[in-house]
Amino acid sequence: MFVIIGIVVVFGSIVVGYTMHHGDLAILWQLNEFIIIGGAALGSMLIANPLNVTIGVFKGVIGTLKGSKLTKATYLELMQLLFELFNFAKREGVIALEPHIENPSSSSIFTKYPTFLGNHHATDFLCDTLKIVLGGGASPYDLEELMDIDLETAHREELQVPTALATVSDAFPGLGIVAAVLGVIITMGIIDQPPAVIGSSVGAALVGTFFGVLMAYGVVGPIAKNMENAVHEAEHYMTAIKVALLSFAKGSPASVSVEFARRSIPPHIRPSFKETEEATKKAR
Numbered sequence: 001m002f003v004i005i006g007i008v009v010v011f012g013s014i015v016v017g018y019t020m021h022h023g024d025l026a027i028l029w030q031l032n033e034f035i036i037i038g039g040a041a042l043g044s045m046l047i048a049n050p051l052n053v054t055i056g057v058f059k060g061v062i063g064t065l066k067g068s069k070l071t072k073a074t075y076l077e078l079m080q081l082l083f084e085l086f087n088f089a090k091r092e093g094v095i096a097l098e099p100h101i102e103n104p105s106s107s108s109i110f111t112k113y114p115t116f117l118g119n120h121h122a123t124d125f126l127c128d129t130l131k132i133v134l135g136g137g138a139s140p141y142d143l144e145e146l147m148d149i150d151l152e153t154a155h156r157e158e159l160q161v162p163t164a165l166a167t168v169s170d171a172f173p174g175l176g177i178v179a180a181v182l183g184v185i186i187t188m189g190i191i192d193q194p195p196a197v198i199g200s201s202v203g204a205a206l207v208g209t210f211f212g213v214l215m216a217y218g219v220v221g222p223i224a225k226n227m228e229n230a231v232h233e234a235e236h237y238m239t240a241i242k243v244a245l246l247s248f249a250k251g252s253p254a255s256v257s258v259e260f261a262r263r264s265i266p267p268h269i270r271p272s273f274k275e276t277e278e279a280t281k282k283a284r
Contacts, residue, residue: 003064003226010218027200033208036179037215041168044175049164056161060227070233074115075240076271076279079258081113082244083280085130086254094134101127101134121234122241125150129245140249147242155235162227169220176212180205240264255280 019025045054088109089097104110104127110117117123129147132138138146183205187198244261252260262276271279 001067003067003223006222007219010214014214014218027203028207028210030204030207030211033179033183033204033211036182037172037175037208037212040175040178041171041215044171045164045168048167049160053160053164057165060161060165060230061223063230064223064226068230068233070237070269072269072271072275075237075262075265075269076275077113077115078237078240079262079271079276080279080282081110081116082241082261083254083258084109084112086244086248086257089248090254097130098134101130119237121154122238125238126241126245133245133249140246143249144242144246147245151235151238151242154238155231158231158234159228162224162231165220165224165227169216169224172212172216172220173209174212176209176215179208179212183208236264236266 015025018028045057049057085097085100088100100107100109104117104123110123125147128150129143132143132146183201187201187205190197190201240261243264244257247257247260248254258276258280259273262271262273265271
């Protein structure tokens with residue numbers, strides 16, 4: 001929502017300021033310039049990145065328009081799930097978790113928490129780590145190293161998407177200059193025309209530079225940064241799962257393991273102790 005509001009503010013400010021100086025909005029609509037810049041930007045992204053990253057860019061842009069999926073309610077659901085899993089393991093024995101983590105989509109525990117179950121990376125991370133715990137062959141230190149490798153690998157891959165879009169953003173001003181130069185070349189071909197015609201042609205050519213700079217610093221760059229922030233937010237979510245699992249593997253009570261997870265959540269979105277306690281009571 002805020003991304004859409006921000007884009008409206010950017011373009012609204014430009015339009016209002018331009019028209020206040022009696023600028024003609026019609027001259028800013030230069031479809032040929034937009035095709036040159038937009039097409040070259042898309043082509044450069046295809047050249048620089050594998051297909052999965054390019055697809056990820058488009059999905060990521062759509063995702064930023066929808067807003068962050070991680071809210072306090074999302075974290076509270078995670079606390080409930082972790083508490084129920086750990087409490088179940090303490091009560092019934094760790095081996096009783098096996099049918100739930102082997103097929104979480106049909107588990108009577110996991111299906112209570114659809115938001116978490118819809119996060120495939122988080123579900124796989126939790127279940128795969130619990131399988132290692134069930135095996136009993138890894139110490140807490142080895143388990144932590146294993147989880148760090150998983151999270152770091154996923155984090156590097158996820159950062160490729162905003163990095164790719166940021167690279168395109170950096171290219172926009174240069175591509176705008178390319179469009180402007182092409183416009184000037186066209187203008188040189190009509191140099192024998194009246195000054196009004198030449199001036200209009202030069203103005204149209206300069207729209208390319210304007211559009212390139214605007215897209216870089218007013219739209220694409222900020223969206224790339226928003227996508228990067230979303231990756232970091234997802235990392236916080238996974239870290240909460242990690243610290244809870246590590247505490248559980250060390251033999252801590254379910255409530256203590258959940259508290260470890262809660263303390264790792266960023267303060268601006270962290271549920272209070274009371275909120276977490278009330279949520280976990282429902283999972284008993």
